[in-house]
Each structure stands twice: as C-alpha cells, then as structure tokens.
Amino acid sequence: MALTANKHVLDWVAEMAAMTQPDRIVWIDGSEEQLDALRAEGFATGELIKLNEEKLPGCVLHRSALNDVARVEDRTFICSRKKEDAGPTNNWMDPNEMLEKLKALYRGAMKGRTMYVIPYSMGVVGSPFAKYGVELTDSIYVVVSMAIMTRMGKEVFEALGESPDFIKGLHAKASLDAENRYIVHFPEENTIMSVNSGYGGNVLLGKKCFALRIASYLGRKEKWLAEHMLILGLENPNGEVRYIAAAFPSACGKTNLAMLIPPEIYRSKGYKVWCVGDDIAWLRVGEDGRLWAVNPENGFFGVAPGTNAKSNPNALETTTRNTIFTNVVLTAENTVWWEGLDKNPPRGAINWKGEPWDPDSGEKGAHPNSRFTAPAKNCPCISPEFDNPKGVPISAIVFGGRRAKTAPLVYQSRSWQHGVFVGSIMASETTAAAVGEVGVVRRDPMAMLPFCGYNMGDYWQHWLDMGNHIPNKPKIFNVNWFRTDDSGQFIWPGFGENMRVLEWIVSRCFDEIGAEECAIGYLPRPEDINLEGSGVSQDTLRSLLEVDKALWREETEGIKTFYEKFGSKLPKALEEELSILENNLK
Ligand code: GTP
Ligand code: SPV
Ligand code: MN
Numbered sequence: 223m224a225l226t227a228n229k230h231v232l233d234w235v236a237e238m239a240a241m242t243q244p245d246r247i248v249w250i251d252g253s254e255e256q257l258d259a260l261r262a263e264g265f266a267t268g269e270l271i272k273l274n275e276e277k278l279p280g281c282v283l284h285r286s287a288l289n290d291v292a293r294v295e296d297r298t299f300i301c302s303r304k305k306e307d308a309g310p311t312n313n314w315m316d317p318n319e320m321l322e323k324l325k326a327l328y329r330g331a332m333k334g335r336t337m338y339v340i341p342y343s344m345g346v347v348g349s350p351f352a353k354y355g356v357e358l359t360d361s362i363y364v365v366v367s368m369a370i371m372t373r374m375g376k377e378v379f380e381a382l383g384e385s386p387d388f389i390k391g392l393h394a395k396a397s398l399d400a401e402n403r404y405i406v407h408f409p410e411e412n413t414i415m416s417v418n419s420g421y422g423g424n425v426l427l428g429k430k431c432f433a434l435r436i437a438s439y440l441g442r443k444e445k446w447l448a449e450h451m452l453i454l455g456l457e458n459p460n461g462e463v464r465y466i467a468a469a470f471p472s473a474c475g476k477t478n479l480a481m482l483i484p485p486e487i488y489r490s491k492g493y494k495v496w497c498v499g500d501d502i503a504w505l506r507v508g509e510d511g512r513l514w515a516v517n518p519e520n521g522f523f524g525v526a527p528g529t530n531a532k533s534n535p536n537a538l539e540t541t542t543r544n545t546i547f548t549n550v551v552l553t554a555e556n557t558v559w560w561e562g563l564d565k566n567p568p569r570g571a572i573n574w575k576g577e578p579w580d581p582d583s584g585e586k587g588a589h590p591n592s593r594f595t596a597p598a599k600n601c602p603c604i605s606p607e608f609d610n611p612k613g614v615p616i617s618a619i620v621f622g623g624r625r626a627k628t629a630p631l632v633y634q635s636r637s638w639q640h641g642v643f644v645g646s647i648m649a650s651e652t653t654a655a656a657v658g659e660v661g662v663v664r665r666d667p668m669a670m671l672p673f674c675g676y677n678m679g680d681y682w683q684h685w686l687d688m689g690n691h692i693p694n695k696p697k698i699f700n701v702n703w704f705r706t707d708d709s710g711q712f713i714w715p716g717f718g719e720n721m722r723v724l725e726w727i728v729s730r731c732f733d734e735i736g737a738e739e740c741a742i743g744y745l746p747r748p749e750d751i752n753l754e755g756s757g758v759s760q761d762t763l764r765s766l767l768e769v770d771k772a773l774w775r776e777e778t779e780g781i782k783t784f785y786e787k788f789g790s791k792l793p794k795a796l797e798e799e800l801s802i803l804e805n806n807l808k
Contacts, residue, residue, distance in 0.1 A: 223249065224249055225249040225251060225339075225341065225376045225379050226341070226379035226382070227384075228379065228382060228383065228384055228385070229384070230384075230385075230386040230388075231356055231379070231382075231388070234356075234390055235247070235339055235356075235358065238328075238337075238358050238392050239332075239337055241325060241328050241329055242328050242329070242330070242331050242332035242337065242358075242360075242392075242394055243329075243330045243331075243332055243333050244332035244333070244335055244336055244337035244360065245332075245333070245334055245335060245336065246336045246337070247336070247337045247339060248336055248337070248338050248339070249338075249339045250338055250339060250340045250341065250365055250369075250374065250375065251375055251376045252341075252369065252374050252375015252376060252377070253375070257365075257366060257369055260362050260365055260366060261282065261362075261366060263362060264282070264362040264363070264366070265282075267362075269284065269361075269362050269363055270282045270283070270284055270362065270363065270366070270546075271283040271284070271285075271552065272556075273547075273556050273557060273558065274555055274556040274557050277555070277556075277557050278542060278543065278545070278556075278557060278558070279542075279543045279544070280543050280544035280545070281541075281542075281543065281544065281545045281546070281547065281558075282366070282545075282546050282547070283546075283547045283548075283550065283552055283558065284363050284546055284547070284548045284549075285548070285549060285574060285575070285576055286420050286421045286422075286548060286549060287398045287420060288575060289398070289400045290398055290400065290403075290419050290420055290421045290424075291421060291549060291589050291591055291657075292421065292422075292423075292591045292654060292655055292656050292657045293405075293421075293422070293423040293424055293430070293472075293655060293656045293657070293672065294400075294403055294405065294419070294424060294656070294657050295656050295657070295658065295672050296313065296657075296658075297313075297403050297404055297405060298312075298313060298405040298406075298407075298672065299312070299313045299314060299315055299320060299404065299405070299406045299407065300312040300313070300314055300407050300409065300435065300675055300676070301314065301315055301316070301317040301320045301406055301407065301408050302314070302317070302408075302409055302410060302676065303317060303410060306677065306791075307409075307676055307677055307680075308676065308677065309674075309676065309677030309678050309679060309680070309788070309791065310677075310678070310787040310788060311671055311674065311678045311787070312674070317408055317410075317411075320404075320406055323404075324404060324406065324415050324417060327394075327396060327402055327404070327417045327418065328392070328394055328396075328415075328417060331360070331394040331395075331396040331417070332360045332394055335360045336360060337358055337359070337360055338358070338359050338360070338361075338362075338364070338365050339356060339358055340356065340357040340358070340359065340364075340365060340368050340374060341354070341355075341356050341374065341375065341376065341378035341379045341382070342354070342355050342356070342357065342368055342372035342373065342374040342375075342378055342428050343355075343372060343373040343374075343378045343381070344372060344428055344432060344433050344437070344504075344518035344519070345373075345504070345516055345518045345611070346373065346516075346609055346610075346611045347373050347377050347378060347381050348381050348611075349611030350611070351504060351506070351516050351518075351611055351612075351613065352381075352518075352611075353388075353389065353432075353437065353440075353518070354378055354381065354382050354387070354388040354389070355372075355388055355389040355390075355391055355427065355428055355432050356388055356389075356390060356391065357391040357392075357393060357427045357428065358391065358392050358393065359393040359394070359425070360393070360394055360395055361393065361395055361420055361425065363420060363546075364393060364420075364425050364426060366546060367426050367523075367546055367595050368426060368428060370520065370521040370544070370545075370546065370595050370596065370597050371426055371428060371429060371519055371520060371521040371523060371595065372428045372519065372520050372521075373520050388412070389412050389413070389414065389427075389432050389436055390411075390412060390413045390414065391413075391414040391415075391416070391427035391428075391431065391432065392413075392414070392415045392416070393415075393416040393417070393425050393427060394416075394417050394418075395418070395419070395420050396417050396418045397418065398418055398419065398420060399418050400418070402417070402418050403417065403418040403419050403424070404416070404417050404418065405419070405424050405431065407431060407435045407436060407675055409435070409436055409439040409675050409676065412436065414427050414431045414432060414435075414436065416431070421548075422523060422548065422593060423523075423655075426523070428518075428519075429501075429502070429519065429523065430672075430673055433448060433502045433504070433518045433519065434448055434449075434450060434502060434670070434673035434674075434675070435673055435674070435675035436675055437504065437518075437675075438670070438673070438674055438675045438676065438681065439675040439676050441504070441684070442676060442680065442681070442684045445507075445688070445691060446504065446505060446506040446507075447503075447504070447505040447506075447684075447685070447688060448502070448503075448504050448505075449467070449469055449502070449503050449504075449505060449668065449670070450469050450470075450471075450476075450501065450502065450668070450669040450670055450673055451467040451468055451469045451476070451499075451501075451502065451503035451515075451619075451669075452467070452468050452470075452476040452477070452479055452480035452497075452499055452500050452501065452503070453465060453466070453467050453480070453497075453498035453499040453503050453515050453517055453614065453616075454466050454468075454479065454480050454482070454495055454496060454497055454498060454605075455495070455496035455498060455605050455607070455614060456493070456494075456495055456496075456724055456725075456728055457492075457493065457494040457495070457496065458492070458493060458728075459491050459492035459493065463496065463614075464617045464618075464728050464731065464732070465498070465515065465614040465615060465616050465617055465618075466616070466617065466618045466619075466620055466724065466727065466728070467503050467505065467515050467616050467618075467619050467620070467696075468619070468620035468621070468622065468701075469619075469620070469621050469622070469645070469648075469668050469669040469670070470621075470622045470623060470650075470669055471623055471624070471648075471650040471653070471666045471669045471671075472653055472655030472656065472669075472672075473525050473591070473653035473654060473655040474622065474623060474624050474650060474653065474669075474704075475622070475703060475716075476500050476501055477500040477501070477522060477524040477525065477534070477537060478533065478534050478537070478716075478717060479720060480497045480498075480499065480500040481495070481497050481500070481534055481536035481537050481540075481601065481603055482495045482717070482718055482720060482721060482724075483495070483535060483536065483603075483718050484718060484721040485718050485719060485721060485722075485755055485756070486755065487752075487754050487755045488721055488725075493721070493725075494603075495603060495721070495724075496603055496604070496605035496606070496607075497536070497598075497601055497603050497604055497605055497608075498515070498516075498517050498605045498607060498608055498613075498614055499515075499516075499517025499519065500517075500522050500524065501519065501522070501523070502517060502518055502519055503515045503516070503517060504516050504517075504518050504613075505616065506613075507688075507691050507692050508612070508615065510615070510694070511692065511693035511694040512615040512616070512692070512694045512696075513615070513616045513692050513694075513695070513696055514612060514613040514614065514615055514616065515613045515614055515616050516610075516611070516612075516613035516614075517598075517608070519598070520597070520598055521595060521596055521597050521598050522537070522540065522594070522595070522596050522598060522601070523593055523594075523595050524537055524593060524594050524596070525591065525592075525593060525655070526547065526550050526558075526560040526563075526588060526592040526593055526594050527560045527561045527562050527588055527590055527592060528561070528562040529541075529560070529562065529563065529594075530562055530563050530564060531564075532717075533562075533717050534717070536601055536602050536603050537594075537596075537601075539600070539601075539602050540594075540596045540597075540600040540601045540602070541594045541596045541600070542600075543600060544596070544597055544600065545594050545595060545596040545597075545600075546594070546595040546596075547592070547593075547594055547595075548592060548593045548594075548595070549574040549588060549589040549591070549592035549593070550574060550587075550588040550589075550592045550594075551567075551568065551571050551572065551573055551574065551579065551587035551588050552571060552572040553568040553570075553571045554568065554569075554570040554571060559571065559587065559588070560587070560588035560592055561586055561587065561588055561590075567581030567587060568581070569581070571587065573585070573586075573587045573588070574586075574587065574588050574589045574592055589654075590654035590660075591653075591654040591655055616696045617696055617697070617728065617731040617732070618696050618697050618698075618699055618727050618728065618730075618731050619641065619645075619696045619697070619698045619699070620698075620699045620700070620701055620727065621644060621645045621648050621668065621669070621698070621699070621700045621701075622648075622700060622701040622702055622703070623648050623649060623650030623651075623666060623669070623702065623704075624650045624651040624653070624702075624704040625649065625650065625651070625663070625702050625704060625705065626651070626704065626705065626706045626710075627705065627706075627770070627773055628770070628773050628774065628777055629700060629702035629705075630702065630705075630742075630745065630766060630767045630768065630769055631701065631702060631703075631705065631714055631723060631763070631766040631767055632699060632700070632701045632702075632723045632726065632727065632745075632746060632767075633699065633700055633740075633742055633743045633744060633745050633769075634697060634698070634699050634727075634730055634737060634743050634744040634745075635697070635698040635699065635700070635743050635744075636739075636743055636744070638686075638689035638692075638695050638698065639686060639689065639795050639798075639799065640698075640743065640799055640802075641697070641698025641699075642682060642685045642686050642689070642698070642795070642796070643795075643796050643799035643800070643803075644698060644700050644743070645667060645668040645685070645698070646667045646668070646682050646796055647665070647667070647777075647781050647784075648665070648666050648667055648668060648669065648700075649663050649664060649665050649666060649777075649780070650663065650664070650666050650669075651663050651704075652664060656672065665780070665781075665784045667681075667682070668681075668685075677788075677791055678788065678791075679788040679789075679791025679792050679793065680791060682792075682793050682796060683791075683793045686793055686795050686796075696731070697727075697730060697731045699727050699730075700743075701720075701723060703716040703720060704716075705766055713762060713765070713766055714758070714766055715756060715757065715758065719756050719758075722751050722752050722753065722756060723751065725752060726746050726750060726751055729750075730744075735750055736750070737750075740769055740806075741769060741771065741774065741803065741806035741807050742769055742774065742803065742806070745767050745769070746767065748760055748763050748764050748767065751763060771807050774803075774807050775804075775807050778800065778803060778804050778807065781800060782800065785797070785800065
C-alpha cells in the first residue's frame with residue numbers, strides 16, 4: 223500500500239511502474255520487520271549470504287556480477303539541456319535522446335520482479351539542511367544498503383508532505399549488460415536513472431548520484447557546496463574540537479583519515495579524533511560567518527582491502543555487526559577476509575567470484591574494490607555532533623591525492639583564491655574504485671572529476687564566489703601521503719601518523735605557528751612537525767617537503783593543457799594564479 227498521498231510521488235511511481243512492469247510494488251517503511259523479511263528473501267534467492275551470527279551478528283555478504291564491480295565513469299552522463307552546462311569533463315547526451323534510449327532499456331525490465339519504493343533523506347530528517355529522495359529499485363541489496371547509508375522510511379514521506387521537492391531515482395538491474403549500463407543524471411529535472419548495474423556507487427542513488435552530482439548542481443543555484451570530503455573533529459587536551467574537511471579522490475584515504483587514532487604520544491596527552499563523515503560533505507555559510515558542514519549520509523561504504531587492526535581499528539570495529547560486505551572472501555566458518563586484513567589468508571575459503579580459492583595461487587581473494595556497508599552509529603569514534611542538524615564549523619579545507627613525486631607532504635595556500643587554484647590543479651593516480659586502468663596520474667580537481675554535476679569551469683567560479691560569502695573563511699591546504707622512494711615504497715608512514723600533519727594544519731588555522739613561504743605556498747618548517755615516536759627522521763621529513771622546481775614546471779604544462787579544455791569558462795582568477803606559480807618557479 224502506498225505510504226504517501228503525495229501526488230507527485232504517486233504519479234511518478236505509477237509512470238515508472240507502467241514502463242518497467244514489475245509484478246509487485248512494495249513501499250519501504252523502514253521498519254526492522256520489513257527489512258528482516260527482505261533479508262530472508264535475499265538469503266533464499268542467494269542475493270545475500272548470511273554470515274556467522276556469533277562472530278558477525280546481523281552481517282551479510284553480497285557478490286555483484288563479475289563485470290559489475292566499480293563505478294563506470296565512461297557510462298556516467300550529465301544530461302543537461304545544453305552540452306556546455308555539462309562541460310568538458312562530463313559525458314553528455316541530449317536529454318530527450320538519452321531518455322528514448324533508456325526507455326527502451328527499462329521497458330518491461332521489472333517483469334517477474336518486485337519494485338521497491340524507498341523514501342530516504344540525505345541529512346537529518348526535518349532539518350533545514352536535509353534533502354529528500356525516492357529511489358525505485360528491483361534489488362533487495364539496494365534496499366538493505368540504503369537502510370544503512372541513508373535515513374530511510376516513512377518519516378521521510380511525512381516530512382516531504384505534498385511537496386514536489388524530492389529527487390527521483392530509478393534503478394533497474396535489467397540484464398546487467400555492461401554494454402547497456404547507464405548512470406544518468408538530469409540535473410534540471412531532479413532525476414537520476416541507473417540501469418544494468420547492481421554495484422555500489424552506480425545504484426545506491428543517494429550517494430554519488432544525488433549527494434554529489436545533483437547536489438553540486440543545486441549547491442550552485444542555492445549558494446552552498448556539495449563536496450567529496452570527509453569531515454573530522456580534532457580534539458585537543460583542552461577539550462576544544464576543531465573541524466577539518468578533506469577531499470581526496472576515491473580510494474585515496476578519506477575513510478582512514480576520518481577514523482584516525484592518534485599515535486600514543488598524542489593520546490596520552492588527551493588528543494582525540496572524531497569522525498563526522500568519511501565521503502561526502504555539504505557545506506553552507508552559517509549565521510556566524512563560518513563555513514558549516516554536515517555529512518548527508520548515515521553509514522560508510524568503505525574500501526575493505528587494507529583495512530586492519532593497525533591501519534584502521536575503528537573501521538574494523540564498525541564492521542563487526544549489521545554490516546553488508548560486498549565482493550570479499552567468504553571463509554569456511556562463514557566469516558569474511560580480504561587482502562591486508564591479516565597475514566593468514568584462510569584455507570578452504572571462497573573468493574569474491576564465488577569460487578573455491580587457494581591463497582597460494584597468487585590470485586586475489588577479495589576484489590580490490592570490495593567494500594563494507596556499515597552504520598555510522600557503529601563507529602567507536604563517531605562524533606557527538608554526527609546528528610546535529612547544524613553541522614560543524616570548518617577551520618581547514620584539505621585537498622590531497624596520490625602522487626609518487628611532485629606534491630609535498632603538506633603545504634598551505636596563501637589565500638582563498640590560491641586555495642581554490644590548489645584544489646583545481648589536484649592530480650592523483652587512478653584506483654580500483656572506478657573501472658579502468660589503475661595507477662595513471664590524472665587531473666581530479668577537488669576530487670570531484672567524476673562527481674561534478676555541471677561544468678567544472680562554473681564549479682570553480684562558484685568556489686571563488688563562495689569565498690566572498692564566507693566572512694570567516696577556512697584556510698586551504700594540500701597533503702600527499704603517497705610519495706614513494708626509488709624502490710616504490712611509501713616514504714611517509716601514513717594512517718595514524720597523519721595526526722602529526724593535522725596538528726600542523728590546525729595550528730596554522732589558529733595562527734599558533736609560523737611557516738616558510740615557497741613557490742607553491744607555505745611549507746612547514748621541518749622542526750614544526752612533531753616526529754617523536756614516528757620513526758621518521760628530520761632528513762626524511764625534509765625530503766618529503768621538498769618542492770622540485772623542474773617537476774613543478776612540468777606540472778604547470780599539464781595544468782595549462784587541462785585548463786585549455788574549459789575555454790571561456792575558465793575563471794580569470796585561476797589563470798592569474800597559474801601565471802603567479804609560473805613566475806615563482808622561474
Ligand atoms: P572511497 O571510499 O573510494 O572514496 O575511498 P577513501 O578515500 O575513503 O579511501 P580509504 O580510506 O578507504 O583508503 C583507500 C586505500 O588507501 C586503502 O588501501 C588504504 O589502506 C590506503 N591508505 C589510506 N590512508 C593511507 C595513508 O595514510 N598512507 C598509505 N600509504 N595508504 C593509505
Ligand atoms: C568512491 O568511489 O569514491 C566511493 C565508492 O566512495 S562509490 O560509492 O562506488 O562511488
Ligand atoms: Mn568516495
């Protein structure tokens with residue numbers, strides 16, 4: 223039975239059902255009873271596998287199709303009416319043409335299946351920050367995942383009332399045909415359409431599709447920012463908590479940094495890190511003139527491989543109950559394993575493909591982009607402000623990527639305008655989070671290349687304009703945990719040790735410490751980064767902070783080529799910053 227009398231919702235559900243022709247329509251109310259029944263159905267069909275109830279209570283395993291294991295950037299479209307509004311970094315097709323193509327794929331796609339109607343909220347239901355969505359899907363995996371990742375259920379319809387102000391999302395697994403897989407956004411119509419996939423970011427439409435691509439478009443109209451950022455609170459021994467938002471590309475360390483446990487020398491003094499979010503931040507100017515951030519999500523969709531008791535004990539603890547694992551190893555005792563969990567790969571286990579797996583075969587057991595979907599509430603360091611509808615005030619914005627050379631461990635921009643430039647020139651090695659080659663350096667401005675719902679040139683201008691609306695602006699930094707030595711090993715120990723860099727960043731925000739100016743911005747004086755107990759020498763730190771002018775001159779060539787794509791959409795302020803950088807490097 224329909225859970226709302228909202229005419230806009232009812233008409234659209236009826237229209238989509240007429241096209242996809244499901245046998246049944248089930249409205250999701252968000253109750254545990256209904257979710258239990260859906261999980262039971264998932265166990266019966268094999269879509270979900272129940273895990274060891276004693277060791278992993280409430281946990282399940284899901285395997286996606288072999289050809290469907292990551293986001294598909296080349297099949298992701300922004301269908302604005304004008305091509306120019308999607309810009310040179312997005313795939314575009316005329317919205318009507320795309321709609322015709324999609325209709326053919328959706329027609330009858332849910333025959334013999336159930337259509338689930340999921341009302342969900344990005345942000346605390348009823349808060350002024352929140353935005354609502356309705357996702358239609360024929361996947362139980364999507365329903366149970368959305369129950370973790372969003373605030374989901376009938377209270378969303380109550381909050382929506384009769385309003386047409388919700389994001390429409392249609393997802394059909396169809397035949398999982400990779401050649402006809404489409405992830406399509408119609409920003410001007412508040413609509414998302416996904417077909418022929420069953421994987422994470424392609425189908426959990428509240429996440430990248432809504433909370434970044436559609437929300438970034440709305441943010442420009444409404445003067446706020448939707449960003450691919452973690453949010454953390456750094457508590458000092460005086461009990462003051464200072465908040466940092468950080469944008470790193472996919473699989474470049476957001477979840478790890480957001481849940482950081484400080485090294486012993488910090489913990490013993492009373493330092494603590496609180497996690498507000500690990501992937502997405504919505505940022506608005508507060509009445510006090512500061513920039514305030516909320517995490518619109520309600521759970522974590524985190525990378526499994528490499529997560530262990532040393533690298534991220536908080537994430538590990540988060541996944542011990544009520545968690546969905548996707549594409550990891552299933553052990554003989556119905557628990558899970560992935561590369562980098564420990565040094566004892568299980569015998570007699572089943573790999574991510576569902577085949578018997580021999581750890582000595584040299585083949586990976588878990589997919590490199592295997593993931594956990596876990597409730598934020600499970601996280602031992604979840605911030606007390608997590609549910610605060612006002613969000614948290616941001617002192618520092620940090621950009622960062624995976625760069626073997628070039629980018630130093632950390633540097634600070636000279637101004638908001640220069641900081642926007644620093645974000646716009648970000649580059650990072652590609653990872654398994656998207657289909658395609660891994661380890662290739664590409665420009666990924668603000669870590670938003672795959673997620674910006676409009677012309678990236680307009681997006682930069684929007685960032686520059688936002689600076690004029692924030693009287694008390696955060697300072698902007700860049701970090702790189704991934705510099706390597708001649709043998710390809712990471713030089714910086716990373717993970718919890720990143721606390722040492724965060725401390726410097728926060729000290730800079732509150733004018734508690736000096737810095738050295740160089741061609742690219744402000745660098746820490748080596749003695750200002752606390753290395754006690756890190757095993758890193760002053761010399762090593764010095765090498766991590768080195769700015770190689772020849773490499774940076776090459777870098778400016780790459781930036782120029784990239785900027786050229788934007789033509790007249792490239793903000794003058796960024797052109798200006800590029801010439802300043804070129805001059806500084808002479
Ligand atoms: P998405 O969920 O795809 O957006 O990824 P993310 O940015 O949250 O990345 P995550 O924290 O899951 O880390 C991805 C990979 O980077 C994992 O394999 C981590 O082990 C590795 N990693 C994270 N932080 C560090 C670090 O400080 N140093 C090094 N060397 N590796 C790191
Ligand atoms: C990312 O790729 O940045 C993710 C995973 O966080 S997904 O939801 O698939 O986009
Ligand atoms: Mn992400």
